[in-house]
Each structure stands twice: as C-alpha cells, then as structure tokens.
Amino acid sequence: MAVQYIASVQFGDVTRARIVNTKEIAEEHHIPLELLAKVMQTLAKHGIVESQNGPKGGYLLAREAGAITIAQILEAIEGPLGITECYHDQDASSCLQHEHCNIRTPLLKIQDSIYQLLNRMTIEDMLGGTPLITVKSITTAQGVEQ
Numbered sequence: 001m002a003v004q005y006i007a008s009v010q011f012g013d014v015t016r017a018r019i020v021n022t023k024e025i026a027e028e029h030h031i032p033l034e035l036l037a038k039v040m041q042t043l044a045k046h047g048i049v050e051s052q053n054g055p056k057g058g059y060l061l062a063r064e065a066g067a068i069t070i071a072q073i074l075e076a077i078e079g080p081l082g083i084t085e086c087y088h089d090q091d092a093s094s095c096l097q098h099e100h101c102n103i104r105t106p107l108l109k110i111q112d113s114i115y116q117l118l119n120r121m122t123i124e125d126m127l128g129g130t131p132l133i134t135v136k137s138i139t140t141a142q143g144v145e146q
Contacts, residue, residue, distance in 0.1 A: 002029065002036060003048065003073055004126050006059055021058035039077060046076035066124035071115060073123075081118070083111050
C-alpha cells in the first residue's frame with residue numbers, strides 16, 4: 001500500500017509529483033510509523049524506492065510504476081517467495097516426507113503460477129482500477145456452478 005500510495009502521489013493526476021514522507025503514509029493507511037519506516041528502508045535498500053533526506057525528505061519510486069512488480073516488492077520485504085519450505089529447499093533436508101510426498105509437485109506448480117502472476121502485476125496495474133485477474137466459475141461433474 002505504501003508503494004502504491006507513493007506512486008499515486010508521484011504519477012497521479014490529482015496533485016503535482018512530490019516526495020512522500022513516512023508519517024503521511026502511516027496516517028493515510030493506519031500503519032504503525034516504526035514498522036513503516038523499517039519497511040521503507042528495506043525497499044530503499046532493494047532499489048524499489050529512493051530515500052530523500054532532510055526536513056522535506058521522504059520517498060519516491062526509484063523507477064516507473066510500470067517497471068516495479070508486486071513480486072519484486074514482496075521479495076524485497078519477505079525474501080524468496082514460496083508457499084512451502086521445499087520450494088526453496090531442493091535437497092529436501094528440512095522435510096522428512098520428501099521421498100513420499102504426493103503433493104509437492106502440485107504445490108510447486110501452484111507456486112510457479114502465483115509467482116508468474118505476481119511478476120506480471122505492477123504498481124501501475126494497481127493504480128489503474130482495471131481487474132488484474134479474472135476468475136472463471138468452476139462447473140462440477142453434476143453441472144452445478146460454484
């Protein structure tokens with residue numbers, strides 16, 4: 001939300017582009033200031049935002065909103081994305097069930113799909129108001145729509 005807010009201020013039609021400080025973002029989105037400051041420092045370290053020091057300091061996006069993906073933001077904050085530990089642990093040393101696991105392959109396919117979606121979604125997409133994904137209904141074997 002913070003990066004989206006910065007983008008809306010920086011590239012939006014409402015106001016002239018300007019630097020956004022953490023206090024403004026924290027108040028707008030009801031986020032604890034200390035937590036937001038740490039997240040913004042992390043995003044700056046990963047080149048998502050640029051930090052401007054001084055009394056009128058704050059943050060700007062480091063690149064165009066269309067060049068920053070949701071996957072990049074999540075990975076900067078959380079580290080490698082994965083719905084299971086075995087996604088990143090190819091030798092499976094952390095899983096006692098690795099040799100007998102029958103859900104690992106389907107979960108890896110789901111993880112890859114999620115990652116591809118997040119890697120296609122950008123901050124610019126989030127500002128646009130158009131649906132980023134569409135969900136199709138699933139028809140069961142008996143023809144009942146869910």
